[in-house]
Amino acid sequence: MTDRLYAKYMWLISTIYDAGKISFEDIARKWDDAYINDLHQPLKLRTFHNHRNAILMQFGVVIECQRGSNLYYIDNPDALENDSINQWLLDSFAVSNLLMDNRNISDRIMLEDVPSGRYYLEIITSAMRDNRQIVIDYEDFFGNIIQGLKVNPYFIRLFKRRWYVMALVLPGKEIRRFGLDRIKRVEVLDSKFNYPKDFSPQDYYTDYYGVFHDAKPMTIRLKAYREKPNYLRSLPLHHSQREIESKAEYTIFEYKIAPTYDFIQEILSHGNQLEVLSPGAFRQQIKAIIQEMHDFYE
Numbered sequence: 001m002t003d004r005l006y007a008k009y010m011w012l013i014s015t016i017y018d019a020g021k022i023s024f025e026d027i028a029r030k031w032d033d034a035y036i037n038d039l040h041q042p043l044k045l046r047t048f049h050n051h052r053n054a055i056l057m058q059f060g061v062v063i064e065c066q067r068g069s070n071l072y073y074i075d076n077p078d079a080l081e082n083d084s085i086n087q088w089l090l091d092s093f094a095v096s097n098l099l100m101d102n103r104n105i106s107d108r109i110m111l112e113d114v115p116s117g118r119y120y121l122e123i124i125t126s127a128m129r130d131n132r133q134i135v136i137d138y139e140d141f142f143g144n145i146i147q148g149l150k151v152n153p154y155f156i157r158l159f160k161r162r163w164y165v166m167a168l169v170l171p172g173k174e175i176r177r178f179g180l181d182r183i184k185r186v187e188v189l190d191s192k193f194n195y196p197k198d199f200s201p202q203d204y205y206t207d208y209y210g211v212f213h214d215a216k217p218m219t220i221r222l223k224a225y226r227e228k229p230n231y232l233r234s235l236p237l238h239h240s241q242r243e244i245e246s247k248a249e250y251t252i253f254e255y256k257i258a259p260t261y262d263f264i265q266e267i268l269s270h271g272n273q274l275e276v277l278s279p280g281a282f283r284q285q286i287k288a289i290i291q292e293m294h295d296f297y298e
Helices: 003-017 025-032 045-059 084-101 103-108 119-129 228-234 261-269 280-296
Strands: 063-066 071-072 132-139 145-159 162-169 174-181 184-194 217-227 242-246 249-257 274-278
Touching: 003 045, 003 063, 003 071, 045 063, 045 217, 045 280, 103 162, 119 132, 119 145, 119 184, 132 174, 145 174, 217 228, 261 280, 274 280
Parallel strands: none
Antiparallel strands: 063 071, 132 145, 132 184, 145 162, 162 174, 217 249, 217 274, 242 249
């Protein structure tokens, strides 16, 4: 698929999804003003139907026409809402569309840099598609370089502005994370591996926050103060978040989650607006970290 065709498909999906229901005439009018229509070509009905078929084949998104009203709509919105890749593509395109429409005020739109190692992202995802083993040279944050590490690339994860590849390190059964921006070299091998049919990246991380996977899940309760309850209601820390008790002064949230480094850092980032209530051992762990931080300033 060419970049131009991809952009047209995503534009069409986004336009119909945002409208809910829309006529072909309105779609064609919107296309006339779309920034991706740089050739200023009108949208023909035959082209529109060809795009509908291609979108079904490429993304599994069904664009149907309502009888009588001749309005088009997404018949299976779950293909977008419940598919993380499709949702990501749709959101990314919406943001790209917004940015392109506002290039004249680009100096007033601030974005975060993602040190993603984009070159390696393409190589590794290509190896993943064919289930090919790879060899990497990797440098950790202590300056240690590991050369010739043979791994089976299982899946890719984006967290806190950094891309990671989660890979089975050979020989053995340990899945380890590798930041793509720390990889120095990648070699794709001819040899293939069998991706486990019963393995799910979503299940692997269901009780975890971030990229670490080195602690056992437990029930954790957090007490949120001031504006933090509303913040957590609008943007939950984890999908297991449940509201246990709510008062004017505070709200208690419960999570089934592993107390990994990333989760601890997230708690600490909220300062005095978030308190660990239980379990007791985890509360003491956070207390010890805070005490050590306090000692820095003594």
